[in-house]
Amino acid sequence: MGAVPEPHSGWTFLTNHARVLAAIADDPATRIRDIAARCRLTERAVQKIVSDLEQGGYLSHTRQGRSNTYRIEAGTILRHPAESGLAVAELLSLLAQHDAGQGDGTRQLESAPPQARGPETGR
Template identity: 80%
Template sequence: MEGVPEPHAGWTFLTNHARVLAAIADDRNARIRDIAVRCRLTERAVQKIIADLEQAGYLSHTREGRSNTYRIDPGKVLRHPAEAGVTVASLLSLLAQDEADRTGMPQSASTSRGSE
């Protein structure tokens, strides 16, 4: 069925919330459809995750015409007690390094992720 992501069996290192946040960090103007494809989620799941992130203060958006521009709060601390003191910026920096390793891009080019 078109538009439905492939199912994934087993565990993963990142939550869907982290994946969506990283996708938005890469493109602050990303459409829900594009985030869903990148994260291999349904659009409905992405909408719910964005709502969760906004309600918790990690993310906000501004409507510009027919599209949204997202803003990430880089200083917001992660929720789990095991990550006490770890900020969103630190998480995104770690994910950016991983992306740089995969793509061969220098770290400095991959760390400007639109989180102003």
């Protein structure tokens, strides 16, 4: 397991559901305890989130002895209407690129046309 991030207060861009799903995508045989530590959540919260994800069709699991192996249903479409048509695999792919240090998004912002970045001020 990698380094656990420092606690954070205030709002964030990703939900706990997205964080848990990303942790499972990183290691499908991971334990609830390890997900909780990585995501800075309680084990009970992670169990609830995993249950939500399974009920929503994003995740399934198979029991292997005393452990679970998770399977992400990659083609499942994200729930919010603003992301209609975006599959969970596409979101996880972006997160995996970031985790691998391949894409922090700055290049895309720098090369975006001015209207995509918002109005320029002071000119």
